[in-house]
Amino acid sequence: xxxxxxxxFDAADKAAARAYAPYSKFFVGAAIRTxxxxxxxxxNIENAAYPAGTCAEAGAIAAMIAQGESxxxxxxxxxVKSNPxxxxxxxxxxxxEFSDTATRVHLRDGATGEAITHSIDALLPHAFGPRDxx
Ligand code: THU
Numbered sequence: 089x090x091x092x093x094x095x096x097f098d099a100a101d102k103a104a105a106r107a108y109a110p111y112s113k114f115f116v117g118a119a120i121r122t123x124x125x126x127x128x129x130x131x132n133i134e135n136a137a138y139p140a141g142t143c144a145e146a147g148a149i150a151a152m153i154a155q156g157e158s159x160x161x162x163x164x165x166x167x168v169k170s171n172p173x174x175x176x177x178x179x180x181x182x183x184x185e186f187s188d189t190a191t192r193v194h195l196r197d198g199a200t201g202e203a204i205t206h207s208i209d210a211l212l213p214h215a216f217g218p219r220d221x222x
Pocket of ligand 1: 109114116132133141142143174175179
């Protein structure tokens with residue numbers, strides 16, 4: 089894995105280690121590299137009222153928007169217990185909103201530790217998106 093990807097996975101791991109997931113105990117971290125090169129991370133946060141919980145990707149995207157950024161160049165997603173940790177359907181849609189065709193989604197291969205990389209288009213083909221509302 090090259091250094092720039094390792095930096096992104098390190099940020100995702102750090103966020104995953106801080107995840108608040110006392111109910112599922114499935115700790116997830118996500119780290120976005122924005123189009124300007126900033127790295128912004130998030131973790132899943134569960135709630136005693138279960139549906140109120142939020143995914144790691146949603147947290148990272150919220151932090152990105154709060155930082156005034158809106159383009160995901162790449163995103164790394166890691167689970168503490170299980171890898172690859174593929175983004176759920178809702179998070180694929182969330183990522184798509186802030187992506188373009190060059191955006192890359194990186195998971196970690198649990199067996200080798202290497203990155204598994206997909207385009208967002210491969211993960212969410214024929215997506216409904218901002219263009220449909222234009
Ligand atoms: N989770 C994420 O944070 N991201 C995903 O894409 C999949 C699921 C979290 C939500 C919940 O806190 C836990 O993993 C188990 O579903």
